[in-house]
Amino acid sequence: MSFASSESADVLIKASGLTKHYDGFSLQGVTFAVAEGEVVGFVGKNGAGKSTTIKALLGLIKLDGGAGSVLGHDSATLSHPEGARIKEQVGVVFDTISMPGHLKVSEVARVYECAFATWDQRAFQSYLGRFELPADKAVKDLSRGMGMKLSLACALSHGAQLLILDEATAGLDPMARDEVLDLLREFVAEPGRAVLMSSHITSDLDKIADRVVCIDAGRIVFDRYKDEICDQMGVARCRVADFEAIAASGIIPDHELVYLRHDYGIDVLVPDRFAFAENFPQVPCDRMTIDDYLALTLKGGVR
């Protein structure tokens, strides 16, 4: 298991040994941090524990063990009245729209104005324009993608310092997702800010994440800088004979030789694709994507 370190910059989110037991599922000592200036992608299979972790960090569920903190405040206190001021500084988007369906898009602002002293109506209007959201349409009549855009517009319009997005780009078309990624880049470019986003759309994370944290069955299985994965690593597309030759060469130590068999060959995780290409120029070795890395890590075998 590999863990990146966020200790040099200000830590805006900290999960320290979070545990939570449900019937048939447990979060098991989830530990990671998100530092100022970072976009951290939170990935894992369905039911791996991403939303549970996010809810625990936001103080929406009670932990059985460990502690979370958001902007330096204990997660457990965020749902108390004194946590309201901290929550103003956190923009949260879940994959479901949590606004009254009968409200028109233009009226949603009134609800937020009451909830957030920091509500910025001008910013909200500008996001409505940018996302081409129809002001006179009722929330219940929005498409899923439009609803997600509205939730994002709200999350970005109350002066948040931190964005926590749970599957927030699901349901958006590729162009809308690119727009949202641009917004997130703009957001995080301001000092003192960070983004934690869970997503199954790893191509989005390829484009924007600084780090990727992966959870599986309630445990963190890796926490790595994206550049380490995408710029340095590779996937060797091997025939059986290539695989045996790679194993025999010792260029990748046996206990690190992670592979995944397919009908058409064997994919091998290559820690340094440039060194690999020098040693095995005849074996095709692609740049590693986050998707490849997830598949190899979660489904691959170790020789």
Ligand SMILES: Nc1ncnc2c1ncn2[C@@H]1O[C@H](COP(=O)(O)OP(=O)(O)OP(=O)(O)O)[C@@H](O)[C@H]1O
């Ligand atoms: N309130 C609850 N009561 C019982 N079990 C729960 C509860 N909330 C979540 N779980 C269980 O916890 C596990 C993790 O769920 P969670 O929603 O955190 O997964 P996830 O990684 O966000 O999945 P997905 O990618 O499908 O959204 C699942 O097995 C789920 O059924």
